[in-house]
Amino acid sequence: MALARVVLASGRSVDLCELRMSSTYGGLLEGYPCKPLNDRTIDRLLRSAGQAFAGAPVHLVPPPREYPDQYAGAFGPVEVLPAVTCVGSFRSEALDPAHDRALYRSRLTVVWFQTAPHVPSGCDAEPALRDLPWERLAEDEEL
Template sequence: MALAQVVLGSGRSVKLSSLRMAETYDGLLMGYPTREMNDAIVAGAVKQAEKDYPSPPVHLVEPPRVPRELRRATFGPMEELPHVLCTGLFTSEPVDPELDSVLHFSRLVVVWFQSDADLPSLGRTAPGLCDVPWAEKAEDLEL
């Protein structure tokens, strides 16, 4: 049983079989997020996904970045990412139409950011999650 199901913009249905969520700014005790900090968080999230899931390919959904104005920008301009960092393993029918869908499947690890800790669903997904280029990024495997 899948944790969630998402229909991509291409019409492909993908199933979420594993999900890790974390607070984007967990551990930020002082200061505020900047572009440089966010770049490090995003790169670190991809690197961690590649470490946690060493076999399947990893795809990053570029997160929306929201600049905020501060009266005293001590560390530079403020920029916020959505509050929840997500890493999920998705599976679907094989990409190669020549493969038997009974014996084969495709998979892809996706890293994305969203505003809350809700599971993606058919009617509600984080920005960009439905735009994952599955055919170009996912790998086919035999059961």
Template sequence: MLLTQVLLSSGRSIRLDEVKMSTTYGGMLEGYPNRRSNDWSVEHLRGAAARQYPSIPVHLVEPVRERPEDGHQGRMGPEERLPPVRCVGLFSSYPVGRGTADFSQLVVAWYQPGPELSGLAESVPGLAGLPWEELAQDCEY
């Protein structure tokens, strides 16, 4: 079953084989989202992706950060929000090199506006421009 497919701006088509989703602020019991807590969240997502797939390269698509005009202004600085869903996905495509590889793979971590997987290239800024040829790893079955 195909979860979704993304057409990169390079013309390469990549296929999402596995995905793990969670809410961005699900564990936040006190305070408000700010630059410091969001920096931690982004680095935690990158680290979780690397631990989940230790033998495959990981790339983080930098999330869009928004500062609501009517946001909280407290001792932690101004409120800053990330998209509400964070994801770690295993993508595959045809090989990058010309050797004996059967396919290429890359783990991608990103934030998105909702749980839908269709239209990822449009809903996740920076995903379509993913430099697959530079980042992905060729693999054999």
């Protein structure tokens, strides 16, 4: 049973089967949010998502980056990502119409950021998440 169903802008429904949320800067002990730190964080998330959901393609929804008017330190200007990091495993009907619907489904692991810790559902998901080009990113798997 899915945690939630998200309706993509294309009209396709995808089921959120597993969701991992964390604070984007929860482990930041010293320093400040900046581009090098954020890029490393995103790379780490993509690698861990690929390991956690082996075999499924992984897609990053490019996060919005804010640049508050704060002192730029040794690593460049302050760059802030949304507060909540999300890694979700999604499933939907098979992409290939020749595949038996009872034996195949499509899958995709998605990494995205959001401002608050809420489970995306229906048409209330983040717009960038709803705009996923599922047919281009996901792949079919045999059950």
